[in-house]
Amino acid sequence: MNFRTFAAFVGPSVFMMLLFIAFPLVSVFKQSFYVTQPIYETVEVETCTPGFLTQTCVTEEKSIPKLDEHGEIITQTQFVGLESYRNVLEPERAWRAISEGSWSVLSTINFWKALRFTLTFTLITLPLVIGFGLAIAIVINNAAQAIRGPVIFVSLLPFIITPVIGALSINWLFRGDGILTAMLEWWLNRDIALFAQAWTIELLMMLYRVWHVAPFAAIVFYAGLQTVNQDSLESAVIDGASRWQRLKYIVIPHLMPLIIFVSMIHLMDAYRVFEEIVGFSSQGYVISLQWLTYDFLVPDQAGNRSISRASASAMLTMVGIVILLIAPLRRTWRDHKGGH
Amino acid sequence: MSSRALRQPLGLRLTSNFFLAFWCLVAAFPIFWITVMSFKSPVDAFDGNALNVIFGPATLETGKGISILDILMGIAVLWVTARLATKTLPSMVRTYTKPGQAWFGWIIGGLALVLGFLLALFVVLPAVLNVLNPLFGPLGRDVMGLTTEHYKTVWIDRGFSNNFKNSLIVTAGVVTVSLTVGTLAGYGLARSGSTLAFWILIVALVFRALPHSVLVAGYLPVFINSAEWLRPILGENAPTLYGKPFAVIAVLVAINQPFTIWMLRSFFQNIPAELDEAARVDGCNHFQAFRRVIMPVMWPGVITTGLFSFLLAYNDFLVTSLLLDAQNQTMVPAIAGMFNRETTTTDQVVAVAAAVSITAPLFFLVMIFQRQIVSGLTAGAVKG
Structure with missing residues (x-):
C-alpha cells in the first residue's frame, strides 16, 4: 500500500485524534501557565437612603468588573508562570507537613489526598482483579458445558453496567440501613455506619471496582484457558504433578501474556478512577486525581470555572500516566524492533 | 477433558461449583435488588428486612400488588422474550438479510423485540389480567406489593424521556461516525506494515490512557468562546459549541478512536490479505477492493466494535456532564444530579x-x- 492510499484510509481518524486529543493537550499545557480574570476597577459609589429633612448618603469604594459596550465583562489573560501549579500542589505547606511527618496535615491539601487515594486504589485493586478473574475463569471452565452460557451472561452484567449506576447500586445496598448494612449489623450485633469515615468508603469503592472489572479479566482468561495444551497437561499428570503444580507451571505461564494485558488495561483505567466518587458521593471524605480536575472545571456558585488550576492538575495527572506507560511502551518498541 | 487421569475428585468439583454459584449471586444481586426496590413504596424499599423488601407489605396495603397469576404470566413473558432474543432473532436475521446487511436486520429486530416486550408487559398483560384475576379466586388475589408509580414519576413528571432522547442522539451519532472513520483507519493500519502505521498505533495507545478530564479541560474554554473565534470563518451566526450534542459526539468519537482502530485492526488482520490482493489482480484499486471484497465480510468485527462504542457513549458521565447544558443532558448525568439533590426517601426510590x-x-x-x-x-487480548 503506497503512502497516498494509506493516508486516505487513515487520514480522517488521525485528523480527529489530532484535533480533539493532541490539540487540547497542547492547549491545556499552555492554559496551565495563564490565568484569565475579569478586570476590576475601583469606583466610588454613593448610595443614598431617604431620611428626615435630607437624604442620608454614604460613599464607599467598590471594586466591580469592567464592562465593555455590550455590557459584558472584560477579561484579561495574564502569564503567571507556575502559579497555578503552586496553588494546586501548595509546596510550602506540603513540605512542612512532610518534614514534620504529619500525614493528617498533608491530607488537608486536596492534591496530595487525591494522589494518595488514586495510588492505593490502583495498587490494591490490581491483584484482586487478577486473582478473582483467574478464579472465576477456572471455575467457569470447570463447569458443565450447558451452564457456561448463562453463567457468562450473568458475569457480563457487572462489567456492562454504567459505572455511575453500578457504584450507585452498591451504594444503595449499604447506605443508611441498606439491606447489606442491616445484615452486617445483625451478624456482628453492633451499629455500623459505613459512610461516616473515609476508610470504609474506600473499601466499598474497591469492592465495587473489583466487582466491575473481574468479569472482564475472567472472560479474557477463560478464552486463554481454551487454548492450553492438553498434551502437556496430561504429561504433567504422568510425571506426578499435583493440581496446584499444573496450575502454577503450565496454566499460569500460558496465560502470562493475557495477565499482562489485563493488568495494563486495569492500571490505565483504575488510575482514572472517577465514577466511584460520584456514585458514592464521597467527595467530602475521599477524592481522586481525575475528580480534582473535574471539580475545578465545574462552575462554582459565582459561575466561574478555575480553568487554569484544572489545567495544572490535569498536567500533573498526566505525569502519572506517562510513568505508568513507560514500561509497556518500551516492551512494545522492543517487540517491534525484533519483529523486523 | 474426557481423559480419566484429569477427572477431578468430588470435593474439588463441589468447591468449584459452589464458588461459581457464589460469584453468580454476587454478580447479579445488586442489579436484581435495585430492580426489586424500584417497584416498592419507599417504606418497603428501604426496609432492613429483606423479606419485607421483596413482598412489600406497605406497598400492598396501599392497594398496589400482583397476584400469583400475574407473577406466572410475567415470568412467561420474560421467558418468551429471552428465548426470542437468543434463539429466534439470530436465525431470523440470518434468513431474511443479505450477508452485507446483517447489521440492519439486527437493529430492526432488536428494536422490534424491545418494543414488543414493553408493549406485552405494560399494556397487554395488565389488560388481560384485569379480566382474568377475579375468575381465578385465590390465585388471583394480590400477594406481593408492586407499584410502577416511580417509573411514571421519572419518565413523565421528571422529563426523563427528554434525557433518553438526548442519550439516543449522542449514542447513535457516536456509533455511526466512530465506525465509519474507524473502519477505514483500521483497514489501512492492518494492511500497511510501515513504521508510520506502528507509530500511529503507539500514539493511539498513549491517547487511550489519558484521563478524560484532561481533555475536557482543553475543550471547555474553546467551546464556551467558540462563537468568538468561529465568527471570522462562519460569519455572524457562528454557533457556541458548548452544550451542543454534535460537539459532544465529535469529542466522544475522538476519545473512542484509539480503542476502535486497535480493535478493528485486529479484526482486519484476521481477514486474509490474499482476498484483497486477488481483487487487486483483477483490476480493483484499494478502495474498490475494500468496498467489494472486504465490506461484505467485515460485519462481525464492525458489530462488535460498534457495541463497545455504544457502551462508551451511553455510559459516559464526565464528558456529557461538563459539555452539555441542562436542556441537552443525557440520562447518566441527569440521574447523578437527581441523586445528589434529593433527600426524602420517595425521591431516593425515584x-x-x-x-x-x-x-x-x-x-x-x-x-x-x-x-x-x-x-x-x-479479540484484542488473545493476539496480545
Whole structure:
C-alpha cells in the first residue's frame, strides 16, 4: 500500500485524534501557565437612603468588573508562570507537613489526598482483579458445558453496567440501613455506619471496582484457558504433578501474556478512577486525581470555572500516566524492533 | 477433558461449583435488588428486612400488588422474550438479510423485540389480567406489593424521556461516525506494515490512557468562546459549541478512536490479505477492493466494535456532564444530579427507578449480543 492510499484510509481518524486529543493537550499545557480574570476597577459609589429633612448618603469604594459596550465583562489573560501549579500542589505547606511527618496535615491539601487515594486504589485493586478473574475463569471452565452460557451472561452484567449506576447500586445496598448494612449489623450485633469515615468508603469503592472489572479479566482468561495444551497437561499428570503444580507451571505461564494485558488495561483505567466518587458521593471524605480536575472545571456558585488550576492538575495527572506507560511502551518498541 | 487421569475428585468439583454459584449471586444481586426496590413504596424499599423488601407489605396495603397469576404470566413473558432474543432473532436475521446487511436486520429486530416486550408487559398483560384475576379466586388475589408509580414519576413528571432522547442522539451519532472513520483507519493500519502505521498505533495507545478530564479541560474554554473565534470563518451566526450534542459526539468519537482502530485492526488482520490482493489482480484499486471484497465480510468485527462504542457513549458521565447544558443532558448525568439533590426517601426510590431504566437497555444488549461482546473482549487480548 503506497503512502497516498494509506493516508486516505487513515487520514480522517488521525485528523480527529489530532484535533480533539493532541490539540487540547497542547492547549491545556499552555492554559496551565495563564490565568484569565475579569478586570476590576475601583469606583466610588454613593448610595443614598431617604431620611428626615435630607437624604442620608454614604460613599464607599467598590471594586466591580469592567464592562465593555455590550455590557459584558472584560477579561484579561495574564502569564503567571507556575502559579497555578503552586496553588494546586501548595509546596510550602506540603513540605512542612512532610518534614514534620504529619500525614493528617498533608491530607488537608486536596492534591496530595487525591494522589494518595488514586495510588492505593490502583495498587490494591490490581491483584484482586487478577486473582478473582483467574478464579472465576477456572471455575467457569470447570463447569458443565450447558451452564457456561448463562453463567457468562450473568458475569457480563457487572462489567456492562454504567459505572455511575453500578457504584450507585452498591451504594444503595449499604447506605443508611441498606439491606447489606442491616445484615452486617445483625451478624456482628453492633451499629455500623459505613459512610461516616473515609476508610470504609474506600473499601466499598474497591469492592465495587473489583466487582466491575473481574468479569472482564475472567472472560479474557477463560478464552486463554481454551487454548492450553492438553498434551502437556496430561504429561504433567504422568510425571506426578499435583493440581496446584499444573496450575502454577503450565496454566499460569500460558496465560502470562493475557495477565499482562489485563493488568495494563486495569492500571490505565483504575488510575482514572472517577465514577466511584460520584456514585458514592464521597467527595467530602475521599477524592481522586481525575475528580480534582473535574471539580475545578465545574462552575462554582459565582459561575466561574478555575480553568487554569484544572489545567495544572490535569498536567500533573498526566505525569502519572506517562510513568505508568513507560514500561509497556518500551516492551512494545522492543517487540517491534525484533519483529523486523 | 474426557481423559480419566484429569477427572477431578468430588470435593474439588463441589468447591468449584459452589464458588461459581457464589460469584453468580454476587454478580447479579445488586442489579436484581435495585430492580426489586424500584417497584416498592419507599417504606418497603428501604426496609432492613429483606423479606419485607421483596413482598412489600406497605406497598400492598396501599392497594398496589400482583397476584400469583400475574407473577406466572410475567415470568412467561420474560421467558418468551429471552428465548426470542437468543434463539429466534439470530436465525431470523440470518434468513431474511443479505450477508452485507446483517447489521440492519439486527437493529430492526432488536428494536422490534424491545418494543414488543414493553408493549406485552405494560399494556397487554395488565389488560388481560384485569379480566382474568377475579375468575381465578385465590390465585388471583394480590400477594406481593408492586407499584410502577416511580417509573411514571421519572419518565413523565421528571422529563426523563427528554434525557433518553438526548442519550439516543449522542449514542447513535457516536456509533455511526466512530465506525465509519474507524473502519477505514483500521483497514489501512492492518494492511500497511510501515513504521508510520506502528507509530500511529503507539500514539493511539498513549491517547487511550489519558484521563478524560484532561481533555475536557482543553475543550471547555474553546467551546464556551467558540462563537468568538468561529465568527471570522462562519460569519455572524457562528454557533457556541458548548452544550451542543454534535460537539459532544465529535469529542466522544475522538476519545473512542484509539480503542476502535486497535480493535478493528485486529479484526482486519484476521481477514486474509490474499482476498484483497486477488481483487487487486483483477483490476480493483484499494478502495474498490475494500468496498467489494472486504465490506461484505467485515460485519462481525464492525458489530462488535460498534457495541463497545455504544457502551462508551451511553455510559459516559464526565464528558456529557461538563459539555452539555441542562436542556441537552443525557440520562447518566441527569440521574447523578437527581441523586445528589434529593433527600426524602420517595425521591431516593425515584432515583432507583431511573437507575433501573438506564440499566434495562444494557441488559437487553447483553442478552442479544452476548457472543459478540465476548468475542470483542477476547479479540484484542488473545493476539496480545
